[in-house]
Amino acid sequence: MDEGLMKTYARADEVFVDGRGAVLHDQDGREFLDLLAGIAVSALGHAHPALGEALRDQLxxxxxxxxxxxxxYTENVAQRLCRxxxxxxxFFTNSGTEAxxxxxxxARKAMHVRGTPERTSFAALEGGFHGRxxxxxxxxxxxxxxxxxxxxQPVTWVPPEDTAALRRVLEQERPAALVLEPIQGEGGIRELSGDFLRAARELCTAFGTLLVHDEIQCGCGRTGRFLAAQHHGVVPDVVTLAKPIAAGLPMGAMLCSAALADTFQKGEHGSTFAGGPLVCRAATVFLDEIDRGLLDQVxxxxxxxxxxxxxxxxxxPIVREVRGRGLMLGLRLWHSADAVQKALHRSGVLVNxxxxxxxxxxxxYVITSAQVQDALATLRAVLATFPNDPKEVH
Ligand SMILES: Cc1ncc(COP(=O)(O)O)c(C=O)c1O
Structure with missing residues (x-):
């Protein structure tokens, strides 16, 4: 198993060979309903016809x-993402981490430009995930x-929803940037309130800290709006995107406001591969689908x-809470979700x-109504096999 690879991932045993829409097939012809989409990536599902056609043409x-x-295509995608x-x-990248x-x-360079190069630290939220x-x-x-x-790097942590703590950190430490996910993904699909997001916006403006929204997982339409923060009318100084942006090809982007657009000068940042013709062609297919109304479907x-x-x-009773928005949902249980995830996998439904x-x-995003109902039926059947007596599950 996994010969020749470093042991950074616990991989499932199946070998997947093809798919269609929200369905994947393994090499024995077994069908799986894919509710994970390559960790929130494959927004157009598998083997999307327009994507295949565009990529073959571009190749x-x-x-x-x-x-x-x-x-x-590079300029086309940049302008559409800005819109x-x-x-x-x-600025295009090849992954979320790079964004x-x-x-x-x-943020560091912006502090130099402003004449406050001593502002080198960062603030982030407890529970956040931003890459490795x-x-x-x-x-x-x-x-x-x-x-x-x-x-x-030195980072000061702020508990989510604690506006007083955020004010204290920004006022005392004057970090270069506050980085947060409007919906924490790896942190358990935890959505920040509109009140907290708006307070973070106001406090960052007041104390001269750049507000960076990491929308790598919750952005690009996953919640039904292009950005999750758009549900609350909050505009940050910088947004990071990746995951579904090129419909499964590796691509990310860091976007910034007009005030920051000239911060990097020539040679101050770069990437050999990023924003190339093939990935940008894929991104045009994704953005075309969004223009055709894909987010209504989400x-x-x-x-x-x-x-x-x-x-x-x-x-x-085993189910404690439903979290998230649009097609970024979390089912919180009263105990570890590990065994349930494995049982769902054996029943042909992929989640993590x-x-x-x-x-x-x-x-x-292209999952059908019938597939949603199938997924719910399997979830019900699998969850029912776990202890559901409140005395046992709490
Ligand atoms: C919110 C968030 N930021 C950053 C990353 C890192 O992205 P990548 O794995 O593409 O480098 C992830 C990946 O899961 C993420 O969810």
Whole structure:
């Protein structure tokens, strides 16, 4: 098993060979309903016909150029992302982590430009996840990920929803940036309130700290709006995106406001591969689908899934809470979700487990109504096989 690979992941045994929409097939022809979408990535599902056609066409034209040359799709995607996010300029990356890293460097440079180069520290929220490079890892809360790699960058932690603590940290420490996920993904699908997001916006403005929204998992339409913070009318200074942005190809972006758009000068940041013709062509297919109304489907399927999950919460005492928005949902149990996740897998439904007790449900945006009902039926059947007597599960 896993020969030749480092042991960084616990991999399932199946070998997946193809799929269609929200369905995956393994090499024995077994069918799985994919409610994980490659960890919130494959928004258009598997084998999307328009994506395949566009990529085949692009492969016959040009795949890579470097950022030393212009390409129409790169500029097209940058402008469309700026429009969708109310930002002014984009820096492309190959992953979410790199987008966060770019945001941290942008914040440091912005402090130099403002004449406050001593403002080098960062603030982040307890429970947050922002990636695993040394910079992004510094902002990631989980001690298991951090411990073997110290020393990390200095970060001050703020408990989610604690506006007084946030004010204290920003006032006393004057960090360069506050980085937060409007809905924490790895932290267990925990949504921040509109009140807290608005307070963070006001406090960052008051104390000259850049507000960075990491929407790598909750952005790009997953909640039914392009950005999760748009549900609350909050516009940050910087947004990071990745995961579904190129419909499964590796791509990320760091976008910033007009005031920050000239912060990086030539040579101050870069990437050989990022924003190349092939990934940007894929991103145009994703953005075209959004322009055709894909997010209405996210909202509709999300509502169906959520009301089904709420029914399960009423019926089955093992279910503690339904969390999230749109197609970014979490089912929090009264005990570890690990065994339930494995049982669902054996029953042909793929989800994963975050924060120990939460089943994370982040299906492709193209999941059908019938597939949502199938998923709910399997969830009910599997959860019913676990202890549901409140005395046993609490
Ligand atoms: C909110 C958030 N930020 C950053 C990352 C890191 O992204 P990547 O794995 O593409 O480097 C993730 C990945 O799960 C994420 O969920």
């Amino acid at each position: 016959g034209k040009v795949v890579h150029l470097s950022n030393l040359f212009r390409h129409p 969708h996010t109310d930002m002014a300029a984009a 966060v890293e770019a945001a941290l460097k942008l 490079s040394l910079g992004a890892l510094s902002l990631t809360w989980n001690e298991k990920y951090r411990q073997p790699f110290r020393p990390l 909202a509709a399927r999300g509502a169906e899934l959520r009301s089904g999950l709420e029914r399960l919460r009423h019926e089955l 487990c975050t924060a120990g007790d939460v089943l994370r449900i982040v299906p492709p």
